[in-house]
Amino acid sequence: MSIEETTVHHHAHHFASADDEFEAAKQGMWIFLVTEVLMFGGLFVAYAIFRGLYPEMFHAAHQHLAVNMGATNTVVLITSSLTMALAVSSTQKGKRDHAIIYLVLTLLAACCFLVIKYFEYTHKFHDGLLPGGLFTNTELKDPKSPLFFSLYFMMTGLHGIHVLIGMGVITWILRRTVRHEFSPGYYTPVELVGFYWHFVDLVWIYLFPLLYLVG
Amino acid sequence: MGSNTQKQHHHILSTKVALMIGGTLLVLTAVTVGVAHIDLGHFNFFIAMAVATCKALLVALFFMNLIHDRPENGMIFATSFLFLAIFVILTSTDLFFRGDVYVKGPLMAAVQTQSKWAKPWISTPELVAHGKELYSVQCVACHGVEGKGNGPAASALTPRPRNFTATEGWKKGRKPTMVFQVLRDGLPPSAMASYATLPPDDRWALTHFVLSLAPQPEVDTPADFVKGNINTNPVGGGEKIARTISIGQAMAQMAIPRSPSDENAHLDHPKFDRISEAVQASNPGARLYEEHCVRCHGAKGEGGIKVHALGVYPVAYVTTSAFKSSSENLKSIQAFIHFVTLGLPGELMPGYGQLSASEWKDLYQFIQNR
Known part of the structure; x- marks a missing residue:
């Protein structure tokens, strides 16, 4: 790949150098991720409180989740995180072709995650395991059981939305990579999208044991 | 570049x-x-x-x-x-x-204290020695220095305090579990009060000490523990430890006048009707209500009963309100459970979330029919 092929990125005039711009963008991303932690945090607090109040209900309700599917999705997401990390390092090394392959693999894994999630959700709908007043399942006797599924759908739903957004931004950087917009000299968007995707993985790392493996 | x-x-x-x-x-x-x-x-x-x-x-x-x-x-x-x-x-x-x-002070100390002995229901010389110390503070006024039931206060009491040196006349029996039950529950209507505010360890120690005063103490069988509702889980020191004390226990504690000089001491005795045992036996909701609610809310849920806040000086009084069938909190069982589980933060209505699904239903039905 020669320099002529690459669209040269000019840093914004209010930054002293491209390095400054990169560091500022990265720090902005970290601060954004802090707000993400706190957004999911509210749901994790709700989870902690209700699990503390109704441990038996949580235990009974979680048995209606498919551990195999949850575990498979964990493997899928971790693999996608790995391919994303490799896409970033390939871009940094100037290996554009590798970066494209890794980005496509990441997207495929994300699709796979959502397809599995779709089957899980469909099964829950069918069994009437729905949040709040929509709950119609008769096997779970505890009147508080809908609470577990409110939390389940809120937490995995918010996470699912993040997966969709992640797929959107990965597609965006894939397109820009194909158009030769990144080089070892400029890869800020790739690295920051990578952060976002790893964060999505990070949330799932906690969601999986909390929802599917209640002791 | x-x-x-x-x-x-x-x-x-x-x-x-x-x-x-x-x-x-x-x-x-x-x-x-x-x-x-x-x-x-x-x-x-x-x-x-x-x-x-x-x-x-x-x-x-x-x-x-x-x-x-x-x-x-x-x-x-x-x-x-x-x-x-x-x-x-x-x-x-x-x-x-x-x-x-x-709930502050000795009552909480009692429920939170863990056992120092692995099996405090089995007598050891250390437990007896510890019991002797406790006896000289807690029991000596009525039961006397030698345990003969002839302490300075004994002459005012009918029936007379137990004579621990005799092998006859023990109301519940002379097995450790039986004495432990007396210390835990008291012997109403006699002057023997419940000493449940002492940690379980201390009650076992007192048990072993008073039993050591007469020859040939009797020995417990496993069935005695079940009969006395005594859990031999070592952590509990032979008693289930509640994370919080029951509301009934807290209310009983409230009913004790703080000091004779408190001019409102007479108000410390909440006056309330009880639910008859026949109704309790036929209706599980009534039994739960009697256990958890009646002391503040009265048998008819009529409200207006004064209970004072624990650990507050000067004593603050809270007046319970009557149950209204129109109340949002009684509209549905979900609303009811939600309200009772959370309680009224900052007021005397404690959050209460330790009932099973069927108990909630029974209690809700009972209160709805008040």
Whole structure:
């Protein structure tokens, strides 16, 4: 790949150098991720409180989740995180072709995650395991059981939305990579999208044991 | 490439390290799922969270490159978890320990104290010696220095206090569990009060001491423990330890006048009707109501009963309100459970969430029909 092929990125005039711009963008991303932690945090607090109040209900309700599917999705997401990390390092090394392959693999894994999630959700709908007043399942006797599924759908739903957004931004950087917009000299968007995707993985790392493996 | 490019020394994750981290994450996932199949009680949760945290750290440090990033970025990210921890801990502390705040002093010490002895229901010389010390403070006024039931206060009491040196006349019997029950429950209507405010260890020690005063004490059988509702789980010191004391117990404690000089002492005795035992036997909701609600709300839920806040001086009175069928809190069982579970923070109505699904239903039906 020669320099002529690459669209040269000019840093914004209010930054002293491209390095400054990169560091500022990265720090902005970290601060954004802090707000993400706190957004999911509210749901994790709700989870902690209700699990503390109704441990038996949580235990009974979680048995209606498919551990195999949850575990498979964990493997899928971790693999996608790995391919994303490799896409970033390939871009940094100037290996554009590798970066494209890794980005496509990441997207495929994300699709796979959502397809599995779709089957899980469909099964829950069918069994009437729905949040709040929509709950119609008769096997779970505890009147508080809908609470577990409110939390389940809120937490995995918010996470699912993040997966969709992640797929959107990965597609965006894939397109820009194909158009030769990144080089070892400029890869800020790739690295920051990578952060976002790893964060999505990070949330799932906690969601999986909390929802599917209640002791 | 001049000023339009980034420095080349930015750390790049090597493929080898990336694969190692990815592999480790997959192994840790397998560990989490594997451990979940083994029942380790509460440890399951802590192991799952520890493994998840290891995985999260690997992702953050290597995939997100925090290990080579500027330290302030790591601090920014870590701060979010610090605030999340504050959020979780303060919220849980409020919700799970709010009940404890109302009850202070020796009563809470009693329920929180753990056993120093592995099996305090079996007599040892140490327990007897400890019991002797306690006896000289707690019992001597009525039962006398030698345990003959002839203490300074004995002459005013009918029936007379137990003579521990005699082998006859013990109301409940001379087995340790039986004496323990008397200390726990008292012997109404006699002057023998419940000493449930003493830690279980101390009550066992007193038991063994008073039994040592007469020859040939009797020995417990396993059935005696069941009969006396005594749990031989060592942590409890031979008694179930409640996380919070029952409302009934707290209310009973409230009924004790603080001091004769308190001019409102007569108000400390809540006057309330009880629900008859026949009704309690036929209606499980009535039994629950009698156990948890009647002391403040009265047999008819009529309200207007004064109860004072524990541990507050000068004594503050709270007047309970009547149950209204129009109340939002009684509209549906969900609303009822929600209200009673949370209680009224800052007021005397404690949060109460330890009933089973069927008990909630019984109690709700009973209150609806008031």
